[in-house]
Amino acid sequence: xTTLNDxxxxxxxxxxxxxxxxxxxxxxxxxxGVDILRVQGIQGWDSVTPIPNTPAYVLxxxxxxxxxxxxxDLRGRFGLxxxxxxxxxxxxxxxxxxxxxxKIVGMVVDAVSEVYMIDENNxxxxxxxxxxxxxxFVHGLATVEDKMVILLNIDELLREHSAPDDAIVQDPIESAxxxxx
Amino acid sequence: MALDLDEFHGMFFEESFEALDDMExxxxxxxxxxxxxxxxxxxxxxxxxxxVKGGAGMFGFTEVAGFTHVMETLLDKIRDGAxxxxxxxxxxxxxxxxxxxxxxxxxxxGETVMSAHVEQTQRSLESILAAGDSxxxxxxxxxxxxxxxxxxxxxxxxxxxxxxxxxxxxxxxxAEMLATANDPLIIxxxxxxxxxxxVTVDMASIPGLGELESEKIYLGWQMELSTNVTRDExxxxxxxxxxxxxxxxxxxxxxxDQGAKSSSEYSDIEVAKxxxxxxxxxxxxxxxxxxxxxTNSDAGSIRVGIDKxxxxxxxxxxxxxxxxxxxxxxxxxxxxxxxxxxxxxVQLDRNTRELQQTVMQIRMLPISFSFNRFPRLVRDISxxxxxxxxxxxxxxxxxxxxTVLEKIGDPLMHLVRNSLDHGIEMPEDRLAAGxxxxxxxxxxxxxxxxxxxxxxxDDGQGLPRAKLLQKARDRGLVGANEELSNDEIHHLIFHPGxxxxxxxxxxxxxxxxxxxxxxxxxxxxxxxxxxxxxxxGCTFRxxxxxxxAILDGQLLRVGKEIFxxxxxxxxxxxxxxxxxxxxxxxxxxxxxLRDEYIPIVRMNELFGIESDCTELEKGLLVxxxxxxxxxxxxxxxxxxxxxxxxxxxxxxxxxxxxxxGATILGDGTVALIIDVPGLINKCLANALDNGxxxxxxxx
Numbered sequence: 044x045t046t047l048n049d050x051x052x053x054x055x056x057x058x059x060x061x062x063x064x065x066x067x068x069x070x071x072x073x074x075x076g077v078d079i080l081r082v083q084g085i086q087g088w089d090s091v092t093p094i095p096n097t098p099a100y101v102l103x104x105x106x107x108x109x110x111x112x113x114x115x116d117l118r119g120r121f122g123l124x125x126x127x128x129x130x131x132x133x134x135x136x137x138x139x140x141x142x143x144x145x146k147i148v149g150m151v152v153d154a155v156s157e158v159y160m161i162d163e164n165n166x167x168x169x170x171x172x173x174x175x176x177x178x179x180f181v182h183g184l185a186t187v188e189d190k191m192v193i194l195l196n197i198d199e200l201l202r203e204h205s206a207p208d209d210a211i212v213q214d215p216i217e218s219a220x221x222x223x224x
Numbered sequence: 225m226a227l228d229l230d231e232f233h234g235m236f237f238e239e240s241f242e243a244l245d246d247m248e249x250x251x252x253x254x255x256x257x258x259x260x261x262x263x264x265x266x267x268x269x270x271x272x273x274x275x276v277k278g279g280a281g282m283f284g285f286t287e288v289a290g291f292t293h294v295m296e297t298l299l300d301k302i303r304d305g306a307x308x309x310x311x312x313x314x315x316x317x318x319x320x321x322x323x324x325x326x327x328x329x330x331x332x333x334g335e336t337v338m339s340a341h342v343e344q345t346q347r348s349l350e351s352i353l354a355a356g357d358s359x360x361x362x363x364x365x366x367x368x369x370x371x372x373x374x375x376x377x378x379x380x381x382x383x384x385x386x387x388x389x390x391x392x393x394x395x396x397x398x399a400e401m402l403a404t405a406n407d408p409l410i411i412x413x414x415x416x417x418x419x420x421x422x423v424t425v426d427m428a429s430i431p432g433l434g435e436l437e438s439e440k441i442y443l444g445w446q447m448e449l450s451t452n453v454t455r456d457e458x459x460x461x462x463x464x465x466x467x468x469x470x471x472x473x474x475x476x477x478x479x480x481d482q483g484a485k486s487s488s489e490y491s492d493i494e495v496a497k498x499x500x501x502x503x504x505x506x507x508x509x510x511x512x513x514x515x516x517x518x519t520n521s522d523a524g525s526i527r528v529g530i531d532k533x534x535x536x537x538x539x540x541x542x543x544x545x546x547x548x549x550x551x552x553x554x555x556x557x558x559x560x561x562x563x564x565x566x567x568x569x570v571q572l573d574r575n576t577r578e579l580q581q582t583v584m585q586i587r588m589l590p591i592s593f594s595f596n597r598f599p600r601l602v603r604d605i606s607x608x609x610x611x612x613x614x615x616x617x618x619x620x621x622x623x624x625x626x627t628v629l630e631k632i633g634d635p636l637m638h639l640v641r642n643s644l645d646h647g648i649e650m651p652e653d654r655l656a657a658g659x660x661x662x663x664x665x666x667x668x669x670x671x672x673x674x675x676x677x678x679x680x681x682d683d684g685q686g687l688p689r690a691k692l693l694q695k696a697r698d699r700g701l702v703g704a705n706e707e708l709s710n711d712e713i714h715h716l717i718f719h720p721g722x723x724x725x726x727x728x729x730x731x732x733x734x735x736x737x738x739x740x741x742x743x744x745x746x747x748x749x750x751x752x753x754x755x756x757x758x759x760x761g762c763t764f765r766x767x768x769x770x771x772x773a774i775l776d777g778q779l780l781r782v783g784k785e786i787f788x789x790x791x792x793x794x795x796x797x798x799x800x801x802x803x804x805x806x807x808x809x810x811x812x813x814x815x816x817l818r819d820e821y822i823p824i825v826r827m828n829e830l831f832g833i834e835s836d837c838t839e840l841e842k843g844l845l846v847x848x849x850x851x852x853x854x855x856x857x858x859x860x861x862x863x864x865x866x867x868x869x870x871x872x873x874x875x876x877x878x879x880x881x882x883x884x885g886a887t888i889l890g891d892g893t894v895a896l897i898i899d900v901p902g903l904i905n906k907c908l909a910n911a912l913d914n915g916x917x918x919x920x921x922x923x
Contacts, residue, residue: 092894093785094873094880095831104877104886104894109542111886111894113877146876 065161065185067192068135068152070117075152076159076185076194083136083147085155088128102151107136114149115201126153139201148201159192161185166194236279237332238527241325245596247272248321251314252599261302261309269317270299274460276324282410288327291342294349295320300453301353313352318600319345388419388452390476395462396426396444397469403439406465412445414461419451448476530626533586537773540576540583541869541888547576548890584771587627591669591678592620594633598640602665605644612651612662613644622669624676625771631748632678632768635741639680639764640665642738647684647762657759659683666763675750675792676770681763687756692716714756718742746901748772749790751851775870775897777887779863780846783833786895787859788868788887793900795847795854797862800840815845815856822847825907826858830882835860850901853908857898870897881906 065076091103091114100119104111114134118125131154139146166183182194250269255262273295280288295317301307323345330336393415397408415421426444430436449458455473462471553559554569595617606613624632648654648663655661668679689710696702696716708716717738745752750768769775769792777788804816805824813824824845828835837843837860845856868887873880873896884899 090893092886092896093833094877094883094896095833096881104873104896106888106892106894109538109545109888111871111873111876111888143874148876 063160063162065159065192065194066135067156067159067187068133069154069156070121070152071123074156074190074192075117076161076192077135077137077197078194079158081137081139081197083138086134086136086149088132088134088151105134105149107147107149110147112136112147112149114151116151118151118153120150120200137197137201139198141198141202150197150201159185159187161187161192161194233283233332235527236283237328240276240279240328243272243275244321244325244328248318248600249596251317251321252603254309254314256309256311256314261305263303266299266303270296270303273299276328278460281414285331287342288324288331291320291324291327291346294346294353295324298349298353300457304454316345316348316352320349388450391449391451391455391458392472392474392476393447393449393458394444394472394474395447395469396471397441397465399440399442401465401468402441404465404468406468408441408443408445408465411461411465412447415447415449415458418453418457418461419449421450422448444470530587533583537583537587540580544576544580544869545888545890545892547572549892552890584774587625587771587773588623589626589629590621590623591629591676592617594629594636595620595667595669597633597637598667601637601640602644605641609645610650611644611648613648614662614664616664616666618667619669620667622671622676623770624768625773627772628676628748628768628770631744632766635744635766636667636678636680638737638741640667643680643682643684643762647682647686649685653685657685671770672767675767678766678768679763680766681761683761686758686760686762687714687717687754689713689758714754717754718752746851773870775868775887776865777868777897778846778865779889779895780859781861781863782827782831782859783835785831785833786863786889786893787827788895788897789846789848789857790897790900791865793848793850795849797844797846800843800845800858802841805840813840817847817854817856820854822854822856823907824856824858825903828858828860830903848900848904850904853904855904855907857903868895868897 064079066079066082067074067076069075089105091105093103094101094113098119100116102114102116102119104113106112116125128151132151133155134149134151135155136147136149139148166185168183169178169181170184172178180196180200182196185192185194247269250265250272254265254269273292277289277292277296280286280292298307298313298317302309302313307313323342326339327342330339395408395411397406401408412421412423424446426446427442429444430442436442451458455475458473462469465471551569551573554566559565598617599615602613602615605611643665648665649657651661654663664683666679666681668681670677692713693702693708693716696708696713696719697704701716701719702708718741719739742752745766745768748768749772750766753765753767754762755765756762775788776791778791778794780787780789798817800815806814806816806821808814813826814821815824824840826838827833828838835843840858843858843860844862845858846862847854847856849855868889870885871887872885873883882899882903883896884902885897886894887897889895
C-alpha cells in the first residue's frame, strides 16, 4: 500500500511498461487483483448521483476532479449480496480500454489488500467452469503466499454492454432475473 | 540547422487554405466591368497567390509553386492594365483556385499532385495569358505563345522585354539573421526568378578566423536585377527578413515607359530599417471590399489548437465550482468576523464569472466563416441553372460557438441549394409572375435571447401547398378527408417520406433530405421553422443555442435527486388541480391545459426514484415542449436557475435514455441533465400513443 502515490516510479518501470505489479483487493473474502498501472487512485466511499434505468451494479456517477465518472459495485457485478458500506469500503479508480477509447471508472470493493509482484509466467489460465461462470472476466489465477489471487480482466468486466443482463454468473436462476432488475 | 519541417507544413497548409478562401471571396466580388479595374481587389487576390507560392517554394512543393506562378503572372498583367479582365478570366481563376485547393490537399496527404485536371487548368490559364498578350495593347510584340512553365517563369515571357527595368539592390543581412531561419540563398534564388540577376558579394566584414562564428552571417550582396516586375514584388522577396537586414533598392533606369503608372513613385525608399508600415500598393494588406472580412484579419491574432482552448475552458469550469464552494463556506457563521476574507470571496466570485465569460468568448466565431462560402456557390449554381440570383448577407458578424458553427454548415448548404434550385424561378417565369427577373436569396443571422437565429430566405415560388398535400395523401401520411393547416402542410417537407430524389422532381423539388436537415439541427439543440407563401417565397428560420458547452438550466428536484432541464424547453410550470386531470383506463394521465390535453409523465416513476410526493396536487407540473409536442413532467419541486457546464456521460460511461449529459453543481456533486426531446420520444412510444388518440376523440 505504500507505493500507490506514484505507482510507476515505485514499480521501477522497465522499458516495456510491464511491471508485473498488481494491486489486490477483497470482495466477499476473496482476493482479486488488477495490474497496478491501470489504477488511477483509491478513495473513500462517498455518495453518488444515481443514474436512472441502469443495472443495480451501476451505483451512479461522481465528480472526480471535474470529470463525471461512473462507479460500479463489484459485489453487484459479481451477483453477490449487497452489504452495508463500512469504513474499509473504498473506490478503486481504474482506467479501462474499450472500443470507444479509454475510460475512467470507479469500482467499489470491500477493502484494498496488498501490492504483489506477480511474474507473468506464474499466472495460470482460469480453469473451465463449464457454463456456470463466464471466464472472460478472469485474466488468470496466481498463487501468492499460499493464497489464490484472481486477476481480473477489467476491460471486459467494467465494459458497458448494450445488453444490461450481462451477468458474470450464468446460473439459470440468476439469468432469469437479471442483475439490473 | 536540422529543422523539423513537418511542424511548419501544417501551418503552411492552414494559411494557404485561408489565402485561397480570401482569393475566392475576392474573385467572386470582383466587378468585371469596372474601369479601371479594382486594384484593391486584384491586389488581395494577388497576395493570396503570392503567399501560397512563397510558402510552396520554400517547402519544395514545386508543382504548387509553379501553378501559382502562372496565376500570379496573369494577375500581374491585369494589375498593370496589360490585360483586360473578363468573365471567362474570372471563371478560369475560380477554377484555378479549386484546382490549387485540390493540389494542396493532395500534397498534404502526400499524394501525387499532378493530375490531368491540374494540367488542363494550368493550360487554360496559360492560354488566357497568351491570348492576353495578343490583345491590341502590345500586339506588336507577340512572337510566340507564352510558355510560362513552372521552371522558367517570368523571364521567358515576351512581355518582359517591354517593361524591363534595372534595379540596384544592396542587401546586407544583420549578423543574426540566420538565427531566424532565413537563408539568404533562397532570397537570391527567388530574385533570380524575377529576371536577370547579377550578384557581387561584399566580403568586407568577414572577421578573422578566430572570431568567426558559424551561426552568424558576415556577407553582403550588391545586385543588379533586370526585370519587368514592380518594385513591390522585389520588396516582397525580402519581406521575411524585413528588419533583419540593411536593404536598399534603387531604380537604375526605366527600360521603357511604364504606361499609366507614374514612375516617380519608384524613387528611392529605404525599406527595411525605417520599417515603413505602408509600402506601396501591392505589399499592403488590402482587404476586399466586402464587410464579411472586416474583423478576421489584421486584428492581431494567434493560432491556438482548439484542444488547448477546451482544456482552459474545463479548468475555468473547475475554478467556478471551487469558487462557489468557497462562497458557501464564506457564508458560514464562523467566518462573519473575517471581513477581509468575505470581501476577497466576493471579488473572487466576480472575477471567476468574468473569466468564465471571457473564456467562452474565445470559442466564439462570427458566422461569416460559414456564410463566406455561399457567394461562390450562388454564383456557380445560378450560372448552371441560368437563373439570375442576388445573394444578400446580413448579420455575418454574429458570433456563435465553433462547434455549432462547424455543424451548421451542411444544413445551411442544403437549405441554400434548395432555395437556388427549387425556390427561385427562372427569369422568364419571374417576369411572367410580375416579379423582378433577379431573384433574391437572403442569409441573415442575429442573436435573440440566448440563441442565434439564422434565416435562409428567398423570394421564389414558395412551397406548393396543393402538391404537398396531394403527395402526402398518396403516401397515406394524411387521411383523404383530413384537412391540414398551412403550417402542417409545410411541415410535411420535414417528413422522411418526402426525402428521396425521385419524389422531389415529382412534387416540386423541395424536401431533399429535409428530415436530415431538421435532425441535424435538433442534434445541436435547436429547431427549424419555415414560413412560406406561394408565389412570394419561403424562409427557413433556424434557432440554435450559442454554445454546446453551456446550458441555461432549471434545477429541479425529484425525491432526493437534483436534475437539470434546459430552460428553453420549458413552456410553463404550474400546480395541478385534480379537476383538470383525467386518467385514461386508470393509467395514462392527461392534464387539461387550456384547450389542450397533455400527457403527464411522473418523473419519479420514469426514473425509478423514491419520491416524497406522489399526489399530483402536491408537486409541480413542468410543461416542456419539443417538436410541437407538449408533455407535463411531474416533479417534486423547482429549485434555482443557473448556467451549467455540460459534461458528456459518454466520456466515461455511455449514452443513457432520457439524459443528455451531466453537470457538476456548486457543491461538487453531479446532477443529470434531462434530454427533453428524447424523453418525449420515449413517452410517445408507450403511454402517449393511446393517450393521444383518446385525447383526440375526447376533444
